[in-house]
Amino acid sequence: MDSLTQIVLGAAVGEAVLGKKVGNKAMLYGAIAGTIPDLDVYIGKLFDTVTALEIHRGFTHSVLFSIVFGWIFGWLISLYEKNAFTKEWSKLMFWGFITHSLLDAHTTWGTQLFWPFDVRLAFKNIFVIDPLYTLPFLVFLLLAMFQPKASKKRRKYNNLGLIISSSYMLLTIIFKGIAYSRFTQALNExxxxxxxxxxxxxxxxxxxxxxxxxxxxxxxxxxxxxxxxxxxxxxxxxxxxxxxxxxxxxxxxxxxxxxxxxxxxxxxxxxxxxxxxxxxxxxxxxxxxxxxxxxxxxxxxxxxxxxxxxxxxxxxxxxxxxxxxxxxxxx
Structure with missing residues (x-):
């Protein structure tokens, strides 16, 4: 998905994991986690065209990366953020990384979630930029951001954003099934x-x-x-x-x-x-x-x-x- 969507998703996931304890810092680090996997685009610029294409949505989008680097980044954050334990920061980073990859798997490109195995998941039910997915998500995240960290409204707004975006994602899968049926029917006719x-x-x-x-x-x-x-x-x-x-x-x-x-x-x-x-x-x-x-x-x-x-x-x-x-x- 596009960078804005991944930032919003990462921030919302960070809030869900640790927002009650550290407030907006959970959104900040969640947003960072939602951005990091796509740094493979810049790594790819060091190589030829085909290698760059192979690198994109490869290792940095894998479960292995989420586990190993989730812990590494969590440990690094805990060195200067003392308001949560290493385990908690690592959990936030892990979920920020893995949800990024899971979202990408619903697009067309192909995501190597199980790297190093060359299996690229591409469910192809949502385009890489879809305002109907991103904008409601963004609105509820902003509403949550301006609430006190212990506020029930903060949790409610953030959860609504996650529920609405996930519901829309489910709808796109249903839409894909309907479209597939229409196409196959037309081909037969x-x-x-x-x-x-x-x-x-x-x-x-x-x-x-x-x-x-x-x-x-x-x-x-x-x-x-x-x-x-x-x-x-x-x-x-x-x-x-x-x-x-x-x-x-x-x-x-x-x-x-x-x-x-x-x-x-x-x-x-x-x-x-x-x-x-x-x-x-x-x-x-x-x-x-x-x-x-x-x-x-x-x-x-x-x-x-x-x-x-x-x-x-x-x-x-x-x-x-x-x-x-x-x-x-x-x-």
Whole structure:
């Protein structure tokens, strides 16, 4: 999830664990705990593109990290914060770390909760930024912050934030199930043969859902809004995996394909090869749009295979918001 959401979640968890004893300091250290796992993004900048992608949501998002570094950070805090025991600070940091990772596991990227095992959990029921999850959570946290640490209202506000956010998370799982049912029904009605399907919410909401559908030679992408009144349309994107023939045995390319869980297409522009990661969708929900959110240029330089992520233009974000608002309201 985005940084603000993780800070809010960490602060609320810190308050739930130790707020009654140390007041707003519990929120402060909880917020810090909610931020630390994502420092792997900065670590990744020291490495090549593929390694950076592998590092993200890896070790720092694992149960092992939460246990070991929860105790280490708890011990460090207890050296200068004497209003709680090491065990209590460690408990706060552990829950701040682990809830960060559990929340991330509900998004699309994939979280190695059980690192070092290469199992990336991705339930894909909430987008990485969802105002309906974050804003109510933030409001109740702020209300709690301005109450005395022993106040019942403080506990009530914080608990309400946790309950409402968790309830919304549960709703998104239900929404995902409904969307999945609508997509599979549409595929059957249109006599489309497919081998696999995955569904996920589109950016910033849980009303409009996207589906990736694998067929023999191509992928189909479709959208379904709970306000739709017309049949779902599916748009075809050829796999073009044969275009990668020259690089398919390259270790870095194999690792990149592994990260995509084999949900990728290949495109060619001006003699350059691009691998497009389907898991994160396109930069628009407009029909037959071609620019993917995550695309990687693969080329050879001085007999070395180079992989570079294609930068995203800010103008795409503005267009996406416009297209989203139009499509959310129904087809």
């Amino acid at each position: 249109q006599n489309i043969s497919y081998s696999e399907i995955e569904t996920k919410p589109t950016p910033l909401n849980s009303v409009l859902w996207a589906a990736n559908i694998e067929t023999e030679d191509s992928y189909l992408i479709g959208y379904y809004s709970f306000f739709d009144t017309k049949p779902i349309e599916f748009y075809l994107y050829p796999k073009n995996h044969h275009l990668l023939e020259k690089y398919k045995e390259e270790p870095s390319v194999k690792r990149l394909i592994n990260l995509t869980n084999n949900w990728y297409t290949i495109s060619k522009k001006n003699d350059a090869i691009y691998l497009n990661d389907l898991r994160f969708g396109l930069l628009s929900v407009a029909p037959n749009y071609q620019q993917f959110a995550f695309s990687f240029k693969i080329f050879e330089n001085n007999h070395k295979i180079i992989i570079e992520e294609v930068p995203r233009d800010k103008k795409h974000a503005k267009q996406l918001l416009k297209d989203l608002w139009t499509r959310i309201r129904g087809n």
